[in-house]
Amino acid sequence: xxxxxxxxxxxxxxxxxxxxxxxxxxxxxxxxxxxxxxxxxxxxxxxxxxxxxxxxxxxxxxxxxxxxxxxxxxxxxxxxxxxxxxxxxxxxxxxxxxxxxxxxxxxxxxxxxxxxxxxxxxxxxxxxxxxxxxxxxxxxxxxxxxxxxxxxxxxxxxxxxxxxxxxxxxxxxxxxxxxxxxxxxxxxxxxxxxxxxxxxxxxxxxxxxxxxxxxxxxxxxxxxxxxxxxxxxxxxxxxxxxxxxxxxxxxxxxxxxxxxxxxxxxxxxxxxxxxxxxxxxxxxxxxxxxxxxxxxxxxxxxxxxxxxxxxxxxxxxxxxxxxxxxxxxxxxxxxxxxxxxxxxxxxxxxxxxxxxxxxxxxxxxxxxxxxxxxxxxxxxxxxxxx
Ligand code: ADP
Ligand code: MG
Numbered sequence: 001x002x003x004x005x006x007x008x009x010x011x012x013x014x015x016x017x018x019x020x021x022x023x024x025x026x027x028x029x030x031x032x033x034x035x036x037x038x039x040x041x042x043x044x045x046x047x048x049x050x051x052x053x054x055x056x057x058x059x060x061x062x063x064x065x066x067x068x069x070x071x072x073x074x075x076x077x078x079x080x081x082x083x084x085x086x087x088x089x090x091x092x093x094x095x096x097x098x099x100x101x102x103x104x105x106x107x108x109x110x111x112x113x114x115x116x117x118x119x120x121x122x123x124x125x126x127x128x129x130x131x132x133x134x135x136x137x138x139x140x141x142x143x144x145x146x147x148x149x150x151x152x153x154x155x156x157x158x159x160x161x162x163x164x165x166x167x168x169x170x171x172x173x174x175x176x177x178x179x180x181x182x183x184x185x186x187x188x189x190x191x192x193x194x195x196x197x198x199x200x201x202x203x204x205x206x207x208x209x210x211x212x213x214x215x216x217x218x219x220x221x222x223x224x225x226x227x228x229x230x231x232x233x234x235x236x237x238x239x240x241x242x243x244x245x246x247x248x249x250x251x252x253x254x255x256x257x258x259x260x261x262x263x264x265x266x267x268x269x270x271x272x273x274x275x276x277x278x279x280x281x282x283x284x285x286x287x288x289x290x291x292x293x294x295x296x297x298x299x300x301x302x303x304x305x306x307x308x309x310x311x312x313x314x315x316x317x318x319x320x321x322x323x324x325x326x327x328x329x330x331x332x333x334x335x336x337x338x339x340x341x342x343x344x345x346x347x348x349x350x351x352x353x354x355x356x357x358x359x360x361x362x363x364x365x366x367x368x369x370x371x372x373x374x375x376x377x378x379x380x381x382x383x384x385x386x
Contacts, residue, residue, distance in 0.1 A: 011081075019078055022055075083123070155181045173242060174247075181223070210241075226249040
């Protein structure tokens, strides 16, 4: 979906009031009845139809004709709009640039602040794929009617934000978190290749050790990434340093399945290095010994999992999100899956086309040659000479 930055500036205050009213009404209604929108917005009935019409024309709300009543619901576009408006009111961002990623459960854009500094905006899109699953298991949410894409996407963003913050504050190699609003996270742009695009590394063993060290450091701080693979590890173009992204599925080392998650993360890296670089090491961390050594080691005694719970992202929210993710499992790991998307079918599937890149090291400062180079994607890596 296209984000429109110009809209950020050209919505009237009355339209904004109506849009906000639709959002508020959505907390209890899948389709918000028009009289309720009138009531919440405090505007006269006469004007409201015109305002709703103009919002609908810009795809910020959608008119729904229900069996029982007519009303409106907020669209992705409307929710995106409200988030970006909040971020721009706080001067966190100013303009929207290119989309750089379409994940199954997020859209990633390059955005900039008023000075033109580039950042990454991640919009969470839970429920885009798995809406059907949610409907089937509706009662898992109990009374909570708002088991909607909106609610789940916001939880995912809040969780990712909470984790990114504590990780960054404690010196882990993650993007610097900048701001968060609704289902959006604003973070530092990392000039990097995803590990999955990298064809050759001068010293796979060194990168492998760095990646395993990060897993161990996470665990000693009480955390397991839970989706630690070549898609969620970026390798800095300049330095070759790995940066870890994508945290909505992080779990505590006290989680009932912690050992399984930990070992799966380790196994993902091992399998990738075998496959891609033909590299295999006898050394790899195991959960139990890592945790045992960790408790004897005084250095990293901070428990980030506990800090996150204390910092506003509640245990109960984690639970809800985890149940959702449990339910929609499989969407994360596999690339291609039969899915009927209810709306906004995305043509180009996964993020970018596969290009190959080499990462630099002290030994290979020259530009890497990539056979599949093309105009759209710069596959070469700047080394020391650039
Ligand atoms: P998803 O949850 O959809 O997997 P990710 O957070 O993993 O979303 O991001 C998807 C892709 O977007 C990444 O593989 C990466 O290419 C790009 N990306 C995400 N965050 C950043 C960032 N901070 N800097 C640069 N690229 C990023
Ligand atoms: Mg990812």
